[in-house]
Amino acid sequence: MDSESQFGYVLNRRDDVWVAEYSAMAGPCEVHMATDRQSEADRLASLALSETRRIEQKFSRYRDDNIVHQINSSNGEPVAVDDETARLLEYAKQVHALSEGQFDITSGVLRRAWVFRGEVVVPDREFIDELLERVGWERVTWDGSSLTMAPGMEIDFGGIGKEYAVDKVAGMLFEQSGLSLMVNFGGDIRTIVAEGSARSWLVGIEDPSVVKGLSGSSAVGHAELTNGAIATSGDTNRFCIVDGKRLGHILNPKTGWPVAGAPRTVTVITSTCVEAGFLATMAVLSGAGAEAFLQAQGVKYHVIW
Amino acid sequence: MKRIILLMITALIVAASLALGGCSHVGVKVWEHDILAKPEMQLDAGANDRALDDHIYFSKEASSGGRGFAGGGCGCN
Amino acid sequence: MRLQLRKVAFIKPAVAALAAALLGGQALPATGQDNVETSLLLYSEKDRVEAAEGIVNVGKMLKGDRTLNLRLTYDALSGASPSGATPSSRVQTFTSPSGRGSYTINPGETPLDNTFHDTRFAGDITFGQPVGRMSALSLGAHLSSEHDYFSAGFNAGMTRDFNQRNTTVGLSGSVSFDNINPEGGVPTALAVMPGVGATLPREGSSDSKSTFDLVAGVSQILDRKTIVRFNYSFSHASGYLTDPYKIVSVVEPESSADAGEPVRYLYESRPDSRTKHALYGQIRRYIAGSTIDLSYRHFWDDWGVTSNTIELFYRQKLPGGHALQPHVRWYHQSAADFHRVYLLDGAPTPEHASADYRLARFDGLTLGLTYSLPIGENMHLNITPEFYTQRGDSSPPEAFGVLRQYDLFPDMDVIMVRAGFSYGF
Amino acid sequence: MIVSTSRAAGLVLLLSLSLFVSPAFSSDPPETLADVDSVLASNGELDGKVVLVDFWASWCVPCRISFPWMKSLAERYGEQGFVVVAVNVDKDHNSAVEFLKQSDPPFTIIYDSTGSLAEKYGLEAMPTSFVYGRDGKLRSQHQGFHGEDTSKFETQIAELLRKEAKK
Numbered sequence: 001m002d003s004e005s006q007f008g009y010v011l012n013r014r015d016d017v018w019v020a021e022y023s024a025m026a027g028p029c030e031v032h033m034a035t036d037r038q039s040e041a042d043r044l045a046s047l048a049l050s051e052t053r054r055i056e057q058k059f060s061r062y063r064d065d066n067i068v069h070q071i072n073s074s075n076g077e078p079v080a081v082d083d084e085t086a087r088l089l090e091y092a093k094q095v096h097a098l099s100e101g102q103f104d105i106t107s108g109v110l111r112r113a114w115v116f117r118g119e120v121v122v123p124d125r126e127f128i129d130e131l132l133e134r135v136g137w138e139r140v141t142w143d144g145s146s147l148t149m150a151p152g153m154e155i156d157f158g159g160i161g162k163e164y165a166v167d168k169v170a171g172m173l174f175e176q177s178g179l180s181l182m183v184n185f186g187g188d189i190r191t192i193v194a195e196g197s198a199r200s201w202l203v204g205i206e207d208p209s210v211v212k213g214l215s216g217s218s219a220v221g222h223a224e225l226t227n228g229a230i231a232t233s234g235d236t237n238r239f240c241i242v243d244g245k246r247l248g249h250i251l252n253p254k255t256g257w258p259v260a261g262a263p264r265t266v267t268v269i270t271s272t273c274v275e276a277g278f279l280a281t282m283a284v285l286s287g288a289g290a291e292a293f294l295q296a297q298g299v300k301y302h303v304i305w
Numbered sequence: 306m307k308r309i310i311l312l313m314i315t316a317l318i319v320a321a322s323l324a325l326g327g328c329s330h331v332g333v334k335v336w337e338h339d340i341l342a343k344p345e346m347q348l349d350a351g352a353n354d355r356a357l358d359d360h361i362y363f364s365k366e367a368s369s370g371g372r373g374f375a376g377g378g379c380g381c382n
Numbered sequence: 383m384r385l386q387l388r389k390v391a392f393i394k395p396a397v398a399a400l401a402a403a404l405l406g407g408q409a410l411p412a413t414g415q416d417n418v419e420t421s422l423l424l425y426s427e428k429d430r431v432e433a434a435e436g437i438v439n440v441g442k443m444l445k446g447d448r449t450l451n452l453r454l455t456y457d458a459l460s461g462a463s464p465s466g467a468t469p470s471s472r473v474q475t476f477t478s479p480s481g482r483g484s485y486t487i488n489p490g491e492t493p494l495d496n497t498f499h500d501t502r503f504a505g506d507i508t509f510g511q512p513v514g515r516m517s518a519l520s521l522g523a524h525l526s527s528e529h530d531y532f533s534a535g536f537n538a539g540m541t542r543d544f545n546q547r548n549t550t551v552g553l554s555g556s557v558s559f560d561n562i563n564p565e566g567g568v569p570t571a572l573a574v575m576p577g578v579g580a581t582l583p584r585e586g587s588s589d590s591k592s593t594f595d596l597v598a599g600v601s602q603i604l605d606r607k608t609i610v611r612f613n614y615s616f617s618h619a620s621g622y623l624t625d626p627y628k629i630v631s632v633v634e635p636e637s638s639a640d641a642g643e644p645v646r647y648l649y650e651s652r653p654d655s656r657t658k659h660a661l662y663g664q665i666r667r668y669i670a671g672s673t674i675d676l677s678y679r680h681f682w683d684d685w686g687v688t689s690n691t692i693e694l695f696y697r698q699k700l701p702g703g704h705a706l707q708p709h710v711r712w713y714h715q716s717a718a719d720f721h722r723v724y725l726l727d728g729a730p731t732p733e734h735a736s737a738d739y740r741l742a743r744f745d746g747l748t749l750g751l752t753y754s755l756p757i758g759e760n761m762h763l764n765i766t767p768e769f770y771t772q773r774g775d776s777s778p779p780e781a782f783g784v785l786r787q788y789d790l791f792p793d794m795d796v797i798m799v800r801a802g803f804s805y806g807f
Numbered sequence: 808m809i810v811s812t813s814r815a816a817g818l819v820l821l822l823s824l825s826l827f828v829s830p831a832f833s834s835d836p837p838e839t840l841a842d843v844d845s846v847l848a849s850n851g852e853l854d855g856k857v858v859l860v861d862f863w864a865s866w867c868v869p870c871r872i873s874f875p876w877m878k879s880l881a882e883r884y885g886e887q888g889f890v891v892v893a894v895n896v897d898k899d900h901n902s903a904v905e906f907l908k909q910s911d912p913p914f915t916i917i918y919d920s921t922g923s924l925a926e927k928y929g930l931e932a933m934p935t936s937f938v939y940g941r942d943g944k945l946r947s948q949h950q951g952f953h954g955e956d957t958s959k960f961e962t963q964i965a966e967l968l969r970k971e972a973k974k
Contacts, residue, residue, distance in 0.1 A: 090403075090404075098393050164404065271401075272401045272405060275400075279397060296391075296392055297392065297393065331605075332546065332548030334926070335546055335547060336862065336933060337606050338864075339864065339866045339899065341606065341609060345705075348601065348664070351802075352419070353437050353802055354800060356453075357421060357423045361770070365740060365794075366713065367715050367718065368681040368687065368713075369658070369660075370658060370662075371660040371661075398961075398965060399964075400962070402962075515951070547932075
């Protein structure tokens with residue numbers, strides 16, 4: 001682990017690609033690069049690491065030195081934001097409208113009322129109702145460059161940030177190198193294939209028997225991607241049991257409750273990780289209608305109930 | 306000599322005015338720039354060579370100037 | 383479980399678009415809008431100046447169709463240049479410009495100042511910006527530096543397309559501020575050149591000039607294969623316009639036994655302002671794979687110089703992307719009003735006088751041939767041997783006495799080779 | 808000196824003349840896809856689709872730059888009913904074919920070497936593209952290709968696909 005401590009990442013040769021591994025965004029991160037040159041892989045790995053760390057530090061809700069903290073502690077005062085944050089907030093606003101309020105970056109405070117460790121819990125309905133007073137993008141004033149929120153409200157890029165980082169890192173590395181590459185942050189994946197290259201990326205998928213709509217995928221258990229992305233919403237290990245029913249950790253911002261009858265996880269394959277992540281979350285929020293939702297979108301997907 | 310020069314200039318101005326007057330057969334449509342878009346039809350083609358020339362003539366002759374900006378090209382937007 | 387009462391929204395295209403907007407769109411591939419061009423020139427005048435000049439030009443397309451162009455020029459020259467003095471039947475001794483040395487010229491030879499050497503470094507930068515769909519603005523600056531000369535300037539220009547982009551009208555202006563620091567100081571106009579070691583007649587150590595230039599023009603597409611352009615350019619310079627290294631011989635009058643022999647030498651003197659005009663017309667036409675380009679320039683100024691230049695290029699395409707381009711340029715200029723081959727001893731000294739051959743009446747002819755070849759994807763190489771000659775009046779009517787025996791405008795023959803490399807990416 | 812003054816005056820006059828020349832060629836582009844349809848003899852293949860009619864030429868650099876982007880649009884939105892009809896206006900058919908060989912886009916190509924379709928659309932710039940909604944009506948036109956506008960353009964196409972999704 002010498003090289004890890006020195007550079008922050010480990011570089012290994014796997015088949016015909018270099019793979020950089022590091023820990024960030026609360027999990028393992030991998031960057032696969034189709035090059036023979038270790039020096040190039042090294043350069044790209046350090047770029048990837050610094051960009052990942054930059055995004056993590058900027059948009060993490062666990063820090064007290066970033067824009068998210070500034071907004072969340074603004075106490076009703078307007079906060080002017082930089083271009084990148086503005087683009088994310090604009091995106092959040094648009095997907096909030098598109099999801100008819102089901103996808104809401106102000107819903108993070110609701111998590112205080114819930115514990116998802118597989119335990120039987122008795123939710124505190126009064127506390128949830130109290131928290132709901134502090135949730136809702138419609139209560140936010142956003143003019144495209146500054147944001148004003150009622151005291152007690154919080155934003156959280158949890159449902160966007162990691163996917164954004166995956167696409168951003170992949171895009172940046174490709175711009176820098178023109179190489180075919182794959183970025184995988186704990187199962188959220190973006191693949192790029194250089195123009196003229198015949199390469200495709202094989203991505204293993206859990207529980208292949210349920211993979212639907214993977215055209216020509218005779219290689220069981222794998223999805224073959226050229227330019228594409230995979231994102232998963234839900235977590236088989238994060239649930240609680242209420243009245244004997246298993247509830248996953250995705251909360252409906254309108255009720256403050258986990259979505260009933262939702263799949264444990266939804267994996268979506270489409271062109272960007274941001275898009276895949278949002279569609280996967282929307283599928284979980286659709287509860288029992290998850291598959292109907294995904295079929296209507298015409299995307300490739302994988303659901304674990 | 307002066308008279309010839311004046312005659313030439315008059316001819317040039319008349320030609321230019323005709324061209325600018327919007328005679329319908331002068332000029333081409335934007336989708337007909339295939340030849341005008343060729344590198345060798347760019348009026349500023351070989352700018353380095355012309356700059357070298359101009360520098361020599363500037364330092365060896367009493368005249369300078371004349372060439373200006375270019376036009377034409379692919380008509381692309 | 384599939385039964386849904388609510389209609390399921392089809393949101394994927396919108397999500398894809400939002401994601402694309404968030405991620406800043408698709409990275410677009412490079413497509414030859416950026417370029418690098420380098421040129422090298424080797425220049426050799428027979429028995430006189432030798433020079434080498436290199437240019438690197440980088441053009442870059444920026445966001446929003448803005449353009450940036452950077453050009454760096456370096457040149458070095460050395461050798462001998464005619465000082466302006468007339469030949470004599472005796473050995474002539476001249477004080478070098480610094481006043482610290484001297485050089486001698488053998489009888490009958492054209493006096494050349496062989497202390498001539500210099501290096502120049504110049505850079506210019508131009509920024510272009512579209513204004514609406516039909517216009518473009520450009521702004522630029524330049525710097526140029528030699529050991530005895532410094533120039534800095536700015537320029538701005540505007541072009542506008544009309545007539546479905548068949549007509550382009552342009553106007554550009556530039557100002558330049560120059561400072562000259564001649565070796566040994568700025569000579570007093572028409573003062574006598576002293577002997578070695580004597581105090582030089584000096585106005586000061588440096589002087590300056592400023593120049594204002596304006597070009598107005600129009601280019602017009604005539605048909606699918608023909609484009610013409612016309613420009614009018616105006617230039618006004620004021621300040622120190624004299625060449626501090628040039629001198630004029632004062633010779634014995636015709637009545638003297640030594641008629642035409644030099645008595646002394648004066649530092650030359652030119653007016654402190656000059657206004658130049660030029661009209662330029664050019665036509666380029668494509669003929670079955672070849673290109674023909676004909677241009678004409680008429681130039682006149684208030685120093686009495688009038689010149690006409692005709693230039694013809696013919697580019698013949700060869701198989702495989704190769705091309706041959708022969709080139710002819712013919713030039714003729716009249717002499718400046720104050721051009722004198724010599725001044726007469728005893729006659730009143732005029733206000734301005736210069737014996738600089740470049741202000742004399744002469745013809746110039748250039749013949750060149752460019753061969754260009756592709757050497758890779760978007761890469762071109764070209765090489766141009768060129769011959770340039772100046773022919774003036776070797777025995778002008780004002781020659782008398784001993785001057786009649788000598789060549790008062792020796793032919794200047796120059797061999798040049800230019801090599802250029804261009805790469806678009 | 809008088810001579811020079813009059814020469815300069817003549818030129819100034821000429822320049823000012825040119826400022827008043829108006830673009831006499833412009834005309835309104837067709838409101839429907841009828842012209843494109845008739846060239847394609849498409850038997851209703853474009854019905855109910857969002858159609859991008861793009862005029863391009865192999866000699867036009869911005870056109871060439873736009874191809875990878877249009878290709879990716881066609882690939883990503885094809886399933887939702889998005890179609891690109893690329894109208895080539897090269898006079899030299901071979902140059903177009905040569906470029907298409909390298910780029911190989913999944914578009915319908917119309918070769919309009921005589922410019923008759925371009926004339927009907929009254930093009931004023933290269934490239935120019937026209938977007939038709941699923942009802943076959945002209946929704947917008949875009950002149951030139953500017954990298955920074957692509958996401959706006961794409962959003963618009965996606966909106967048309969979504970808002971008018973097949974009932």
